[in-house]
Amino acid sequence: MTKLLITAGHLLFGTDDEYVEDGAVLISDRTVVAAGRRATVEKRAGQDHRVLSFPDATLLPGLIDCHVHLAFDGSPDPVAALRASDDATLFEGMARRAERLLDFGVTTVRDLGDRGGLAVRLRDEIAAGRRPGPRVVAAGTPLTSPQGHCWFLGGEVQGPDRIRDAVRAAAQQGADLIKVMATGGGLTSGGPAVWETQFTPEELAAAVDEARRAGLPVAAHAHGTAGIADVIAAGVNTIEHCTWMGKDGSMDLREDLLAQLVAKDISVCPASHPNWRSFAERVGPERARELFAPARRMAERRVRLIAGTDAGVPRSGVDGLVAGLEFFEYIGLSRTEAIACATVEAARALGLAHDTGRLRPGYRADLIVVGGNPLDDLNALRDIRLVLANGLVHSPGQADAKAGCAGRAIT
Ligand SMILES: [Zn+2]
Incomplete structure (x- = not known):
């Protein structure tokens, strides 16, 4: 050789x-x-x-994107596109987007929610060398409450027992981790608001406990502060978004919870939108400062931050990771630290610190x-x-x- x-x-x-x-x-x-x-x-x-x-x-x-959705196409309405696609069509789109990620230097992605185990299948195809692409760490279908955030991916579940069943089924299907939607999300119309919780603390505890039994880490989607508090208490491994939203979208950052994030070694993936700069321009400097203040405070308090793009959601393509690192620089990280969020730190958070990053x-x-x-x-x-x-x-x-x-x- x-x-x-x-x-x-x-x-x-x-x-x-x-x-x-x-x-x-x-x-x-x-x-x-x-x-x-x-x-x-x-x-x-x-x-x-x-x-x-x-x-x-x-x-x-190689760069690590800790939060992508290969099943979403990044168009203005990725949910409609997904629902209009059969599995074969969806799979081809996912494979194409995975390959495109390589163009932007991404050699590992964590897929945090697809439909029907397609990301697991793609992971295996890439690992076997049958298709080009980054290594995929796949969550499979995210757990959500009935009609909750991303219910259309097929993961609606309620009650601790059913949640345990769902976690076991995901493990059996080959998921690398469990994704749980702890609060509402912007992508799902008609579901709970982004600051509202979707699961009880008992349900979240059951999800984490059952995942631990299966040897799987847990990533929790949480915008609202109430949901953030619940997933910290449940002991998840990473928190996605973590925007510290209070009721009606006000900012509600809690210093005691920040301290717990650090003490419990929980990584946070803000998955800020690649267009964060134009968003800031649109809402004005004052509102932008207010909205980005929690992220800045997490950086100050040395919460472990990891890079992710939420690639696939509206107007978030496969090319957004560097914009996310620039966001980290904007909130106070050094450039070395920002790059570490997509390499060393990301690998550590994904359990790959022995192998990549x-x-x-x-x-x-x-x-x-x-x-x-x-x-x-x-x-x-x-x-x-x-x-x-x-x-x-x-x-x-x-x-x-x-x-x-x-x-x-x-x-
Ligand atoms: Zn996401």
Whole structure:
């Protein structure tokens, strides 16, 4: 097996240091053999290897999007599109969007809700090498209350016993984690408001307990503060959105709960919309400051933040992850910290810290090369020069060529 040596002007999250000038990664058999200073790594390469050099670029781990919905197409009405599609059509769309994520340097995604176990099927197809795509960590169908948020995905359930049944069934179908909709959500018309809870504390406790028995982590969708309090008490692993909404959409951030998030080591994926900047412009600086204040406070209090896009919801395409990292910079994280939210920290939150999110010996060869240096400007992460997912080279635009559509992001 020929080894591959990739060199670059800068390297992030290598073996020993978070950042080195003049770095390199050595790959063999889809695995990182060495990563760090070029002089050191080159010594390990021996005679028989191929070299790719990117002197004016940065090598870093492949990006992780912790919150996507491959089943949604990111159109203005993804719910209608989903409901109009049979499983075969839906599956093809999901596979196409998964492949497109590679164009943007995403080598791992956590899918937080699809229909009929299609994300699990796609995960297996990609893992078996039958289709190109990032590694998929799949929640399957999210648990929701009758007519609750995303009920149309098929996960309506009520009462602790039925919830336990649903968790067991998901585990049996191969889900990697359990997703529970603890509050209402914007996507579902007619359901509970985003600040309203959908499950009782007993129901949430049953979901988490049954998931633990099956060895699965739990991700909870929670906008409202009441729901956030309930899922912290239940002991979920990650909270999605976590917008601290009080009744009628007012802001209701609770410092005691923030302290618990930190103490219980719960990661928060804000999954802020990629268009957060234009949204801020639309509502005005004062309202924007108010709406983003809770996220800023979570950053200040060192709550573990991870990057996600909610890709698939209206006007959120597969190209939104860098905008999410820019949001982290906007709320006070350093650029190194922001990138860690989509690499090191994300891998840790997804239980993959031993395998991806860093460039270390023995890790899966998930890496990207981007033009310039993202530590000077995160926008560099949009200039993708090379993507390796599980050691396979992906050329940006491949998915478009096959689908016969223009080389633009799905929006
Ligand atoms: Zn979502």
